Amino acid sequence: MKAVLESFFEFLRIPSISADPARADSMNDCAEWLRAHFVSMGLAAAVHPMPGPPVVVARSAGSAAKKTVLIYGHYDVQPVDPLTLWRNDPFEPVVENGLILARGATDNKGQTFAHLAGTEAWLRERGELPVNLIYLLEGEEEIGSPNLGAFLAAHRDELKCDAVMISDTSMVGPGFPAITCGLRGIACLEITVRGPKMDLHSGMFGGVIANPAQELANLLAQLHAPDGSVAIPGFYDDVLPVAENERAAWRDLPYGERELLAAAGAPALAGEAGYGPLERIWIRPTAEINGLTSGYQGAGSKTIVPGFASAKLSFRLVPGQEPERIGELVREFFESRAPRSVTVEVSYDHGGNPCYLNPHTEFGRAAQAALAEVFGRPPALVREGLSIPIVNLFQRVLGRDALLIGLGMPDCRSHAPNESFPVEQLEKGIAFHQAFLARL
DSSP states (O other), X not given: OHHHHHHHHHHXXXXXXXXXXXXXXXXXXXXXXXXXXXXXXXXXXXXXXXXXXXXXXXXXXXXXXXXXXXXXXXXXXXXXXXXXXXXXXXTSOEEETTEEESTTTTTTHHHHHHHHHHHHHHXXXXXSOSSEEEEEEXXXXXXXXXXXXXXXXXXXXXXXXXXXXXXXXXXXXXXXXXXXXXXXXXEEEEEEEEOSSSOEEHHHHBTTBOOHHHHXXXXXXXSBOTTSOBXXXXXXXXXXXXXXXXXXXXXXXXXXXXXXXXXXXXXXXOOOTTSOHHHHHHTSOEEEEEEEEESOOSSSOOOEEOSEEEEEEEEEEOTTOOHHHHHHHHHHHHHHHOOTTSEEEEEEEEEXXXXXXXXXXXXXXXXXXXXXXXXXXXXXXXXXXXXXXXXXXXXXXXXXXXXXXXXXXTTSOTTSTTOEEEHHHHHHHHXXXXXXXXXX
16 A cells, blocks of 8 residues: 555646646646556556547557446546645645545545556456456546547547446445435536626715625525525426435435534535435535625725626536526526616536436446445445536447446545545555456
8 A cells, every 4th residue: 555655646746727727737747647657557548638638548458358347537626725724735645544635635536546556456466357447537527528528429439338437426424335326417607797887986886886796696695595495487397306215215324414514514504495415415406606706805995886796606406407408597587687787697607417327237236246345335325416527428428327436435525625535445445446347
């Protein structure tokens, strides 16, 4: 594990933030690091230039007599802001109480690296792999994978496989593995409210010119009904029902209100009435305000009526809902409620469809058995509230469902300061990878 951690830390030190154009060189460096690491493992690997960060593809020596498994991951990470909340440099990994702290430690470098290390250990200790392996690692997942669909279509033949595996989700808790059978989709939008053509003196114009910040607040306050449901007309029209036996199985999981509050650090839970905490996350759509911008935000005061105000919004979607349709409903909702004293613009940024995946295929059964072997208990079959738009791409372009094997912890602080990944979980991930391959 010492050598594994040394390599993993090299990977984590590369500041591969896809959302930051200033990190373009780091994205290229990270792709090249991966290519070189794959080659050192004994795999053929290449870096494919893209309109954005490159794609890295590696493969083992092929045999027509063997099954082919494609392992997807992403090497890009989220921005680190606010930096002041980190206990260490986010790109200088440290180990505290068995946890590796660094940006990307779980999402997705840690989970991906467990598969790389598992393959490397197999080749070193046992020689020839029992399956053909293809690794497909991209650098744009955190910004919606805008170019991956075209890449998959262009390389469909060489990426042909029997199964796709992704580790970018979570376990139920320590020692309790999970296979994710459903993911929510997402629609990301931005609303901008404009009033005067410039910021105005609030003493000269306050009271006669509409304040865009106030009007935006009024509009956003109408997003939810008193019972916590989304108040946009038609929002729930296409939501598909969930089987009662599936919902009943979740009630026995050792993860609920107490664990959610501990992970979030919040005083109490909130959300849509009539549903349990896991149901609100896994099978109900949501509307969230991700950020607000308007007026003066520096030290002291500046008495103005701001010229505009904007908010970034995301809507988590469930099977039956389509991102573009939800985007249109959101636009109609805000435009119909805007006062004449301001103008409202709603722009659609990106989206991804929700999905449901069958965990009982040949490969799903092999994964369940491998998880049970490594963790000493069968995995829970769960859904997750997050979105991985590329899962639908694999279904549509390669004709393969993805097998979602979470190696992260629910409290890993993914996307937040002090993101972590347990050293033990890296070890278990390596063991699972090998156990899964052995069953194929």
